[in-house]
Amino acid sequence: MDYARYDRIRAVQWRDDHLRLLDQRRLPFEEAWIDCADAAAVAQAIRDLAVRGAPAIGIAAAWGVVLAMRRGADLDVVLATLRAARPTAVNLMWALDRMKARIAAGADAAALVAEAQAIQDEDLAANRRMGALGAALIAPGSGVLTHCNTGSLATAGFGTALGVIRAGVAEGRIARVYAGETRPWLQGARLTMWELVRDGIPARLIADSAAAHLMKSGAVQWVIVGADRIAANGDTANKIGTYQLAIAARHHGVGFMVVAPSSTVDMATPGGDAIEIELRDPAELLEVAGRRMVAEGAQAWNPVFDVTPAALIDALVTERGVIERPDAASMRAAFG
């Protein structure tokens, strides 16, 4: 099925001698672009969440390596700097390992451009495939809840979990869409709602704290989320708040679907406890839109991911197929 009308946003754009990034800190009210001329600028954009989303940061980092090669920079230093930009999303390390392997094999600048372009093109193709695979699991007339932003802004385009929602709406399977605001950075409120409004897909924003109440109402049949790192036993790291959605979904008999390309699977990490959870500046929690909301002197703890155990996941959708109730055995069979 043609989803083209839902596939127009490209947040990461290679422009031959620089990388253009849609600055996601400025959305939804301003569409501002950052032109990165070197790898340091790309690393800073990743650290600052100007570009964010597991696949998108891997793609941006791959282009950062191309910029470094073009400028004759020390590639070992560049690879280490980009790798350290954020710790949880394995797509970053996966993309850099692919670029490093090409460099080790003697790739010239043109071959590195081809590799970065392949990483970006493969992600878009994977998202379209996952959209169809995930939508097929959703019975017509269903309601869905999603968390954070997993759309075109977080990927090469179309999205992972949001790609399934786009496909499900296009196929007439999804009747109601809800998006959680996703405190503290508000990826759901600021980014997912922006994407859905642009698509013309009716959706309702909910407070993160309203999710269990929504599930109790019977309005949603699936919670559909993305991932930043899926361990060898199926445990999945994703945006903070995902774990409690999975607990509430299981309690209310709502399906829990994780949608991520195979570049998010990390078979070298045995289980969720081994996944590093990024801690960000507490100021992101103490402020909203740069305005402090909490008494001076108050402190905050700001982990930005959590881990959902595989036992709470009903379906893991990758471009390779669907794994029902993932576990170590089914992960090994699918990803080796």
Ligand SMILES: CSC[C@H]1O[C@H](OP(=O)(O)O)[C@H](O)[C@@H]1O
């Ligand atoms: C398809 S994006 C996957 C993942 O990345 C997001 O995190 P962040 O906005 O901090 O980069 C979120 O966890 C999404 O589910």
